[in-house]
Amino acid sequence: MKHNFGAGPCILPQEVFKQAAQAVLEWDQTGLSILEVSHRTPEYEEVVAETERLVRTLLNVPAGYSVVFLQGGASLQFSMVPVNLLGDGQKAAYLDTGVWANKAIKEAKLFGEVAVVGSSKEQNYTFIPKDYDIPKDAVYFHCTSNNTIYGTELHAFPKSPIPMVCDMSSDIFSRQVNVADFDLIYAGAQKNMGPAGVTLVIVKDEILGKIDRKIPSMLDYKIHIEGQSMYNTPPVFSIYVSMLNLKWLKAKGGVPVIEQENLAKARALYAEIDRNPLFKGTCAVEDRSNMNICFVMENPELEKEFLKFAEDRGIVGIKGHRSVGGFRASMYNALPISSVHVLVDIMQEFAEKHA
Amino acid sequence: MKHNFGAGPCILPQEVFKQAAQAVLEWDQTGLSILEVSHRTPEYEEVVAETERLVRTLLNVPAGYSVVFLQGGASLQFSMVPVNLLGDGQKAAYLDTGVWANKAIKEAKLFGEVAVVGSSKEQNYTFIPKDYDIPKDAVYFHCTSNNTIYGTELHAFPKSPIPMVCDMSSDIFSRQVNVADFDLIYAGAQKNMGPAGVTLVIVKDEILGKIDRKIPSMLDYKIHIEGQSMYNTPPVFSIYVSMLNLKWLKAKGGVPVIEQENLAKARALYAEIDRNPLFKGTCAVEDRSNMNICFVMENPELEKEFLKFAEDRGIVGIKGHRSVGGFRASMYNALPISSVHVLVDIMQEFAEKHA
Numbered sequence: 174m175k176h177n178f179g180a181g182p183c184i185l186p187q188e189v190f191k192q193a194a195q196a197v198l199e200w201d202q203t204g205l206s207i208l209e210v211s212h213r214t215p216e217y218e219e220v221v222a223e224t225e226r227l228v229r230t231l232l233n234v235p236a237g238y239s240v241v242f243l244q245g246g247a248s249l250q251f252s253m254v255p256v257n258l259l260g261d262g263q264k265a266a267y268l269d270t271g272v273w274a275n276k277a278i279k280e281a282k283l284f285g286e287v288a289v290v291g292s293s294k295e296q297n298y299t300f301i302p303k304d305y306d307i308p309k310d311a312v313y314f315h316c317t318s319n320n321t322i323y324g325t326e327l328h329a330f331p332k333s334p335i336p337m338v339c340d341m342s343s344d345i346f347s348r349q350v351n352v353a354d355f356d357l358i359y360a361g362a363q364k365n366m367g368p369a370g371v372t373l374v375i376v377k378d379e380i381l382g383k384i385d386r387k388i389p390s391m392l393d394y395k396i397h398i399e400g401q402s403m404y405n406t407p408p409v410f411s412i413y414v415s416m417l418n419l420k421w422l423k424a425k426g427g428v429p430v431i432e433q434e435n436l437a438k439a440r441a442l443y444a445e446i447d448r449n450p451l452f453k454g455t456c457a458v459e460d461r462s463n464m465n466i467c468f469v470m471e472n473p474e475l476e477k478e479f480l481k482f483a484e485d486r487g488i489v490g491i492k493g494h495r496s497v498g499g500f501r502a503s504m505y506n507a508l509p510i511s512s513v514h515v516l517v518d519i520m521q522e523f524a525e526k527h528a
Numbered sequence: 529m530k531h532n533f534g535a536g537p538c539i540l541p542q543e544v545f546k547q548a549a550q551a552v553l554e555w556d557q558t559g560l561s562i563l564e565v566s567h568r569t570p571e572y573e574e575v576v577a578e579t580e581r582l583v584r585t586l587l588n589v590p591a592g593y594s595v596v597f598l599q600g601g602a603s604l605q606f607s608m609v610p611v612n613l614l615g616d617g618q619k620a621a622y623l624d625t626g627v628w629a630n631k632a633i634k635e636a637k638l639f640g641e642v643a644v645v646g647s648s649k650e651q652n653y654t655f656i657p658k659d660y661d662i663p664k665d666a667v668y669f670h671c672t673s674n675n676t677i678y679g680t681e682l683h684a685f686p687k688s689p690i691p692m693v694c695d696m697s698s699d700i701f702s703r704q705v706n707v708a709d710f711d712l713i714y715a716g717a718q719k720n721m722g723p724a725g726v727t728l729v730i731v732k733d734e735i736l737g738k739i740d741r742k743i744p745s746m747l748d749y750k751i752h753i754e755g756q757s758m759y760n761t762p763p764v765f766s767i768y769v770s771m772l773n774l775k776w777l778k779a780k781g782g783v784p785v786i787e788q789e790n791l792a793k794a795r796a797l798y799a800e801i802d803r804n805p806l807f808k809g810t811c812a813v814e815d816r817s818n819m820n821i822c823f824v825m826e827n828p829e830l831e832k833e834f835l836k837f838a839e840d841r842g843i844v845g846i847k848g849h850r851s852v853g854g855f856r857a858s859m860y861n862a863l864p865i866s867s868v869h870v871l872v873d874i875m876q877e878f879a880e881k882h883a
Contacts, residue, residue: 175559179566182764190552190561197549204530204844206545208723208769211534211845244599244725245746248760252744276745283742363761368563370599370725370763387638389607390631391600405603406718408725409537410765414563489559490566 176512178502179490180321180465181343182363186507189417196413212409220413221402227419231346231427234375235353239398242412243372246361247273247342249392250372251280254338254357256392258313259285260384266290266311266335270327271298271320272496273340281315284386290314297496298323300457309334313356313380319344321364322494324467324501325460330354336380344464345373346422347506348432356380364464365422365506367415370408422506431506438504438513439463445517451475451524455497469499475527476500483519491516531867533857534845535676535820536698537718541862544772551768567764575768576757582774586701586782589730590708594753597767598727601716602628602697604747605727606635609693609712611747613668614640615739621645621666621690625682626653626675627851628695636670639741645669652851653678655812664689668711668735674699676719677849679822679856680815685709691735699819700728701777702861703787711735719819720777720861722770725763777861786861793859793868794818800872806830806879810852824854830882831855838874846871 177184196207203216210217225240234240243249254277259265263285267278269292281287288311291302298320307314313336319326321343330337336356345358346365352358356377363369374394381395390396390404397404402412422431443461446452446468455467470476476499483491493499502516532539551562558571565572580595589595598604609632614620618640622633624647636642643666646657653675662669668691674681676698685692691711700713701720707713711732718724729749736750745751745759752759757767777786798816801807801823810822825831831854838846848854857871 177560177564179564182564182566182761184564185561190563193563194549194552197545197552204842205532206540208545208548209532209534209537209539211537212724244601244763245604246599246760249600249746252746256744280744280746283744361761363764368765369567369761370766389611389635389638391604391607391635405601406537406716406724408599408763408766409718410723411725411763487559 175487175489176515177489178504178508178512178516180494180501180503181505182369183503183505184507185368185414185418186421189414189421192417193414207410207413210409212403212407217409218403220416221407224412224416224419225402227416227423228373228375231419231423232350232352232375237379238352238375238377239394241374241394241397242402242407243374243397244370244408246372247340247359248276250340250359250374251277252283253392253394254315254359255281255284256386256388257381257394258336258338258357258384260312260386261285264288264308264311266307266314268302268305268314268316269294270301270317270325271323273320273342274317277315277317277340298325299455301325301327301460307331307333307335311335313338315339318350319462319464321465321503322496323456324462324465324497325456326462326464328460336377344462346419346428346431347435347464349428362411362415367418368411370411371415434510435463435504435506438508438510439466441510441513441517442466442502442504445520449520449524451527452520455499464503464505466502466504467493467497467499469493473498479523482523483516486515486519488516488519530842530844531870532844533859533863533867533871535849535856535858536860537724538858538860539862540723540769540773541776544769544776547772548769562765562768565764567758567762572764573758575771576762579767579771579774580757582771582778583728583730586774586778587705587707587730592734593707593730593732594749596729596749596752597757597762598729598752599725599763601727602695602714603631605695605714605729606632607638608747608749609670609714610636610639611741611743612736612749613691613693613712613739615667615741616640619643619663619666621662621669623657623660623669623671624649625656625672625680626678628675628697629672632670632672632695653680654810656680656682656815662686662688662690666690668693670694673705674817674819676820676858677851678811679817679820679852680811681817681819683815691732699817701774701783701786702790702819704783717766717770722773723766725766726770789865790818790859790861793863793865794821796865796868796872797821797857797859800875804875804879806882807875810854819858819860821857821859822848822852822854824848828853834878837878838871841870841874843871843874
């Protein structure tokens, strides 16, 4: 039995794996594998439509927003956002809360001016900047809701006087957000939505088509919206598995229910980190992420031993990112609280051994 | 028992489906599904490396070429090619042999001048233009090796005085080509390489880095080459299944062996189309594709009845594209010749019924 705390691609529900494996052998009694069906069949078009309905229902997406499934991950969105929204000579505002936010800033600079309104880079991104102004003369404000590498999360979003764009790759579907507060939300699927290979974009229609740049078709949101995520061959299987996973989430009671479970998991692990004399957290307590929990040991020399101790007991994926070190326990929607209890027990056992 | 003649995403070998389904449940005794493993584990990095080795071996890729796996399909390559190769004020030459070639032309025009050196558009792309000159002052020549919609194929490539770029989406791995004759080859995977969601690019390193345009990172071949297909999270499962499929091809004897099988399948069906008084081919005999065989009925009023007749007997995916009408039988690598024999028998049975 493995306990998969990997940062992503990450754990999905066991029943989703079973359904997906069955569909690879034979999909819904069609006599065909899901891997060999045309995306232009009515049956598969219904998969895409159902996945879109699930996104709309689970996140309460208001009218006036389009939902599309693209490729290229958040990394391609770093360019697509400014290509579509930031005209020549215009300015965009970015909040710099980690490596991914920083990459988004770098790509936006190719298309216009970028004002970095706040940054915690000098403190290795251990907190979320809070006292900053969003310039009213910028065309949009961009933020990253959760910083996978550093274990910080925006628990509250600013009131933005300009359209707000958010990279929600690593905490979408994990907690309630008011989509109406945002003008564009994007997320690589490979945390709480599905497997790698598909990217979710939710965009308020009225913000599009306002700049006169010639946009390559594959980077143009309007073309993908018009094509209903089928302008080109979509990542068939990744969307299908996302549908299975979002159905699982809906059957559980949706985002409000999973949010409580995620809070319980995070509280359990943070409590142990704060209690156990061998361990300590790495970032500002008020900005701690409920998805990715970063911690180190008071005595760094013990870290290698603890990693092996945990891995020998079935823990997978807790080695920290090289830029933070130590450990990172990612606790996405599908990770059962029982796995968190196993990790806490291991930390306690290790502390007793070294008492 | 279904006989899948779909144009793509298309049939893959049954043993690949079985192996892929097993990996979705548990991958190689890791205790984890292939859908939940990190792309940064040594085990998965080896999958990408092995897939690259298989591409190099099966296609005899010479030294000096990079092989990368991207997202966005051929459609994104329509933009990436000119973004990387066509500088401001420069000219590229394109051969217009179908809808996809035409889309490539449209995207290239955003970045520079395009000279269309030959086109069969006025004749609904029923043949491949042959007597054309490739201008020496263009920076590259672009062609499409196989035209899925119209059922035509370039059985010989021109001697190009300038770098040659080829969209091989629908016939790569189906026949021998001399990679050294090309400077850049790209292909959406979803025909003979694997499932939808991954794109293969083979590029001669020396043609890159020659223009001074600022390129968004995700569109920059050099960045993906440097990142060894891992600049961002790759489409994990699509690459994995491609590896399984290419292993299957290698075990069969590789491209020379499958090429003979594909020729035998194509000959069997074209022979019946030419022999059977009810049917006729739609394009120039010398340009007929061995992958996608387009045909119509002498009496178009019988087409609906024949389609049902064939579908009732397990034939899947032979409805022709709306721009050609009639039927299209796609016969990719994994389609067994027994399926072709079934289709031929059905055509004969139908002819007898209407004798």
